[in-house]
Amino acid sequence: MKFEPADGWPPLVMMNRMGRTSNELNEVNRLFVDFAPRARAPVLDIGSGYGIAALAAFDAGARVIANDVDLRHLEIIRAKAPHPIETIAARFPDDLDFPPASLGAIHAANILHFLTGEELLLAARKMHEWLRPGGKVFTITGTPYVRTLEAFIPTYKQRKRSGQPWPGEIANVREWSTHPTIDELPDFVHFLDDETVSIPFAAAGFIIEKVEMFERRNLPEYLAYEGRENVALVAAKPSTPQSFGSSLGST
Ligand SMILES: C[S@@+](CC[C@H](N)C(=O)[O-])C[C@H]1O[C@@H](n2cnc3c(N)ncnc32)[C@H](O)[C@@H]1O
Numbered sequence: 001m002k003f004e005p006a007d008g009w010p011p012l013v014m015m016n017r018m019g020r021t022s023n024e025l026n027e028v029n030r031l032f033v034d035f036a037p038r039a040r041a042p043v044l045d046i047g048s049g050y051g052i053a054a055l056a057a058f059d060a061g062a063r064v065i066a067n068d069v070d071l072r073h074l075e076i077i078r079a080k081a082p083h084p085i086e087t088i089a090a091r092f093p094d095d096l097d098f099p100p101a102s103l104g105a106i107h108a109a110n111i112l113h114f115l116t117g118e119e120l121l122l123a124a125r126k127m128h129e130w131l132r133p134g135g136k137v138f139t140i141t142g143t144p145y146v147r148t149l150e151a152f153i154p155t156y157k158q159r160k161r162s163g164q165p166w167p168g169e170i171a172n173v174r175e176w177s178t179h180p181t182i183d184e185l186p187d188f189v190h191f192l193d194d195e196t197v198s199i200p201f202a203a204a205g206f207i208i209e210k211v212e213m214f215e216r217r218n219l220p221e222y223l224a225y226e227g228r229e230n231v232a233l234v235a236a237k238p239s240t241p242q243s244f245g246s247s248l249g250s251t
Contacts, residue, residue: 013184014049016070019110020184021049026216028140028232029053032107036062039104041132046092047111051077057107058085065103067096093123098130105136112141112197113190117166120190124200131237137206139233143213144168144191146223148179156191165199168192181222197233206235 012020025033029052036043036057045054048066050073058064058081065086066077074087090096092108093115106127115123127137144156152170159167168191173182194211201208213228223229 014070015072017184018047018070018114018186020181021052021110022218023052024218025052025056026109026140026218026230027214028138028216028234029056029107029109031234032105032138033057033060033062035105035136035138036060036064036107039135041102041104041135042086043105043107044098044103044130046096046106046108047114048077048087049073049110051080053107053109054085055080058083062105067092093119093126096126100129101132103130103135104132105138106131108137108139110140110142112139113168113192114186114188115190116188117169117190117196117200120200121203124204124206128204128206128237133237133239135237136209137201137233137235139197139235140216141192141197141231141233142189143193143228143231145193145213145225145228147225148177148181148223149173149191150177150225152176152191166190166196168196179222192231193228194231194233197231201233201235205238207238208233208235210234 032053033056037060042063042065043057044065046067048054048068051066054064054066066074067088068074069091071089074089078085078087144152156167170189172187173185173189194213198208198211211233213231215227216230219229
């Protein structure tokens with residue numbers, strides 16, 4: 001199965017203007033797609049969009065559940081899948097639920113930056129509950145260190161210095177940039193870095209296997225800034241119970 005959209009459909013911009021997707025798997029998508037068929041339980045893709053990672057994992061033999069807040073995106077995924085694929089239209093984390101220890105892996109690409117700090121704490125707790133011991137979360141998220149948000153970066157750094165818990169929360173991103181692609185975003189966005197993205201996962205009891213800011217493959221030129229435009233995080237639910245909050249920081 002091939003994942004190139006025919007004649008530019010679906011477009012790269014999401015139908016609900018919640019950012020963009022890509023035609024090619026990035027480094028974190030690839031880690032998830034490689035892990036998913038080996039997970040001994042269904043795997044969940046949160047904020048699937050048009051299914052770039054969900055369909056690749058499905059094609060690789062994983063039992064995939066694709067979630068998105070927008071039913072139209074899931075209809076496109078169902079149309080593209082070679083066999084019936086499970087989809088759930090729900091807003092994460094509030095409206096999405098699974099039985100405890102029922103999932104083998106969770107992928108969340110370019111969706112955590114639509115959640116508030118409080119929602120991220122709930123999100124990581126729910127992911128931890130849903131995963132089997134040894135299960136993993138794979139995430140990639142936008143940082144503030146992108147050219148389109150250059151005007152926000154000094155404020156972000158100042159907020160970090162003053163100890164604000166969620167320095168990347170922005171009520172109206174249009175106040176910080178006039179770049180045309182900013183109109184592809186909702187008003188509220190929450191840019192994360194390697195420290196802030198780790199907080200909810202460490203608090204929920206995950207072992208953080210990898211967390212780093214980096215320049216992802218095929219990053220659009222208009223975003224390129226300092227080589228840390230995205231943050232990747234891979235976190236594992238321990239096979240044996242751990243004390244909470246013990247794994248903050250990069251490995
Ligand atoms: C920027 S796109 C990313 C799509 C895909 N994961 C990728 O990396 O190409 C974000 C997607 O997340 C969905 N989304 C945003 N907030 C969500 C939420 N709270 N729960 C579930 N899906 C959400 C949007 O509808 C959109 O399809």
